[in-house]
Amino acid sequence: MTISEIIINPFYQKIQESIADGEKLRNCLQCGNCSGVCPFGFAMVYPPSRMIAQVRANRFENILSTENIWMCVSCYACSAACPAQIPITAGLMTGAKEELLLAGNVPGELQIALENSQRYGNPIGESPRKRADWAKDIQPEVKLMGKYRQPVDVLWFVGDYASYHPRVQQISKAFAKILNKLNIDFGILGPEENSDGDSQRLAGEKGLFEILAEKNQQAFRKYEFHEIITTDPHAYNAIKNEYPKLGISYPVHHYTEFLFDNIQLIRPLLNYPINSRVTYHDPCYLGRVNDIFEQPRLLLKEIPGIDLIEMSHNYKNSLCCGGGGGGMWLDGFQWEKTHVRLSEWRMQEALQVNAGILAVACPYETPRFEDAAKNIDSSNPVKVKDIAELLVESMGI
C-alpha cells in the first residue's frame, strides 16, 4: 500500500471519528470472536472480523459490492464478545449502513419502513392520528397529554408496534391496566408521539433519527412529568443513550425497572398462580446493550406458581429475535439469503428446556416468536407472553 492510500481511507477515518472509542478499531487482532458469535455470520461474505480487515486495507468497496451489510440485525453480540471492546455494531455496522443508504442501495421493504417513518412517524405506515386508538376502551381512561394538559408523574412512551400492531396492542392494554391498578399518575403522547427512531438509526438513517428525536422533543417540552417509562427497549436505548447527544435529556426507565421499584405495591396483588415452566428471553437492547438482566427475572419470580428456568443462551449471550437494526424490515431479504429465522432458533431453545411459556419484554418479540412457533411442529407448543401480560393474569385484572 502506498503512503497516499494509507492516508486516504475515508471510511476508516469516518468510523473512528464518528463514535466514542472508535479508534479502538485499530486494536483488532482478528481473533474472529465477533464473526463466530454473529447470528448471521455464516451468511455473510464479510462477517465482522473480515469486514474490519477489508476496511483497514482500504477495500471498503468490496463490502459495498455484496449484500453483506443488510444481514446485520444490530444485536450487539459481536460488540459484547470483542476482547478489545471495539464498538463494532455502533461504529462499523451502522457506519457501513449509512454509506449504503447514501448510495441509495437499500432493500425495498426497508425503504418503505424508512419512508413511512418519515412521513407518518411510524414504520408501519398508519395514520399518526390513530396512534392512541388502542387505548380507547381502557377504564379508567388513559390520559392523552394533548387533551389532559396537566402535569403527570410518569410519561409512558408507548412506541410504534405497541401502538399499531394488533398483537402488541394487547400488551399495551395489559400494561395500562397495571398502571391503573397501581394508581400511577401517567399519561401518553398519543398522536404527538413519533417513532423513537433507534432502529432506523441503526439501519443507517441518522438524519431520520434526528428528525424523529426533534419531533419527540417538541412533544416532551410541552408537558410536565417527572420521568419517562417505556415498554420498548429500543425506545429506552434511544432516550437513555442517544437523545442526550442531541441535547434531549430526560430520566427514563424500562417498565421492568419501574415495576420492580414498585414491587411492594405489586406483590400483594398477585393472587392467581400461573403454574408453568417459564423461560425469559433477554432482549438485546435491554440486556446486552443496557445491562438490565435481573429486574425482569425478579418480577417473574414474584408470580406464584412460576418455575423460572434458563435457556442455554441467556443474559449477555441471549440470541437475538432478528428484529433489531432494521431487521424487522428485512425479513424477506434475510430469508432469501439464509432460509433461516433467528426467532425459530430461539423457539427451539425454549422447547429444549421444556418451557410452557416464553416470557418477553420487547414489542418486536411477541409477534416474531409467535410466528416462529407456527413453523415449528411440536406436541407442546410454547406460549409467548410479555411479562406485563403474565402480571395481569396473576393479578386477575
Next chain:
Amino acid sequence: MSQDIYVLVEHFQGRLSEISSTLLAAGRQLAEIHNSSLIAILLGSNSQNLFKEIPADKVIYADNPLLNEFNQDAYQQVLSEIIKLKLPFLLLFGNTTIGSDLAGFLSVKLNMDLASSCSHFTIEGNIVSQICGGKIMVESNSTATTTLITMVPGRYKLQTLKTDCSPEVEIFTPTNINELRIKTIKILEPESSDVDISKEPILISIGRGIQTKENIELADNLAKALGGVVCASRPVIDQGWLPTSRLVGKSGKHVKPKLYFAIGISGAPEHVEAITNSETIIAINTDPKAPIFDIANYGTEIDLFDLIDILVEKVEGIKTK
C-alpha cells in the same frame, strides 16, 4: 338541438374490447333518458365485421390504414373532424389506454368540457365519478353543447356479445391526416408459457398486504391445497415478485373464476374492474373500510398471517379424509 349520445368503441386485433360494452350500455341508458339516438364511432381499417357486434342506432365508420391499430395522433385528428362536424351532445370514451390518451387532449384542443372516471349516470343524467381510490364519489353535470366523458367499467354488467346488430352505417372520410408523429413498431404478446389466469376457476390473489416476497409462500400453500393458481394486484407485480402474466387489473387480465380469494387487497377501482365477473369473492383485509368488502361476497378482518396457515391445514385435513 340534437341530444344524440356518441360512443367511441374500442377494438383490438379484430375484436371489440370489453370496455365497449360498458360504453354502449351506458350510452343506451343516456339515449333513453334524453330520448335520442345512440351513435357509435368506429375508427379502423377493414373493420366492417365489427358492425354486427355494435348495438347502436348508427355507426360512423372511418376506414383508413393509418387507423388500423390505435394511434393517438391519427385518432385525435380524425375524431377532431368528426366531433366538429357532428357536435355530439355527449361523447363517451373508455377510461383506458386508448380513451384516456384521447379525451383530455380533445377536450383542450376543441375547447370542450370533460368529466373522467365516470362509473354511472343518475336518472336525471348527471355524471357520477369515483376518485381517491374509490373512496369519494363526485356527482357533476355540464350544460355545454358537447361534453366528453371517460368511463370506468363495472356498473354496466357485461352483456352477452351480440352478433346480430344491424346499425345504420355512415362512412366518414377524413379530409386530411397530417404526417403522424407516432408510429407503431410492434405488438408484444405476453409470454404464453405461464398459466392463463383468465381461464382459471380458482384464484388466490395477493395485494400489498402480503408485505414481503417470502410471504407469497402462504398464498402458494393455499393455492396448492385448493387446486388453484396465485395471481396479484399491481403493487405485487411492480415489485417483481410475480410475472406480469399474473396481474389482475386494468392493465392486466380480467378474470371470471368460480372463486376469487383476495388476500391483503384493498380493492382499488383499477383492480375491482377486473374481478366483477367472479362467481364468489372472499376478501381478507385488516381494514374494515377497505373498498374490496363492497364487492366481496364474504369478508374477514382477521390478519392473514393468523388465518392462512390454519385454513390450509383444514383444507388439507379434509382432502386426506
Next chain:
Amino acid sequence: MKIAVILKLVPDLVEELSINPDGSSLDTTWMRMIINEFDDHALEQAILLKEKYSGSVTVISPEFDGVDDVLFTASAKGADQIIKMTGDFSNSNNHALAKAITPFIKEIQPDLILTGVQANNDLDGSLGPCLAACLEMPFAGYISGINVEDKSILVRKEYPGGVISELSIFLPCVIGIQAAETPPRYVAVSKVRQVMKTSKIDEKPISEMDQNGGVKVIRMFQPEASSHAEMINGTPEEVAERLITVFNQIGIIK
C-alpha cells in the same frame, strides 16, 4: 437531452377523507398531501434516462402544502432544476394546471415531458393529455419503458392482458408514465437536508388559473355500498371453519 417532469401532490389516502359541510369539496383540515405515486415514477424514469443518456432534468410542481420537500427530494435524486409554480391552486383542475404550465415549458424547451399517467383526484381527465394539447405535441400514456433514439423515443405502451405496444414517437412529446423501469429510489434524509442548503427552488408565479374544461361539481359523497360482504368474525380457527363451509357450498372442495 432535456427532460421536464411535472410533479403533483394529491390527497394521501392513508388518512380518512371527509367532505366539507358544503357537500361539494374535500375537507382539508386533516388532509395531507403526498406526491402522486405515478409522478414519482415519472421522476425516477427521468433520472434513469439522464443517467443513461446524459442531459438535464427540470422538475415543475404547483404550490401545495409539502411541495418544498418534494422538490428538494427530487433535487437530491438528481434533478438539475426545481421549479415551484406559485399561486392559489386550491380550486384548480388539470385543464387549469396544463394551461399554467405551458408558458414555462415553452421557456424551458425540453425534448421530453414526463408526468404520471393519472392521479387519484383526477376529475377532468389526467394532466398529460391536456398538457400535450396545449403544447400541440403528441401524447402516449400507460408507458412503462423508454429508450432514446436520435430525434425520437421508443416507448412501451401497456394494453390490457399484459399486451405491450412498442411505439416510436417524434420529439418533443408528452408521456404519461405508468411505471418507471425500476421502483423510485431511496434518498437518505441527510442527503435531502444537505440539498436544502445548496439547492434553490425557482419560484415562478402563474399568470392565471383557467378552469375551463372541467365540469361543475354538484356534490361529493362517500359511496354507500350497494351491497357489502358478509363479514365473518371470531378466532382464526372459527373463521377458517366458516370459510371451509363456504368452500363446500360453492363446490370448491367436497
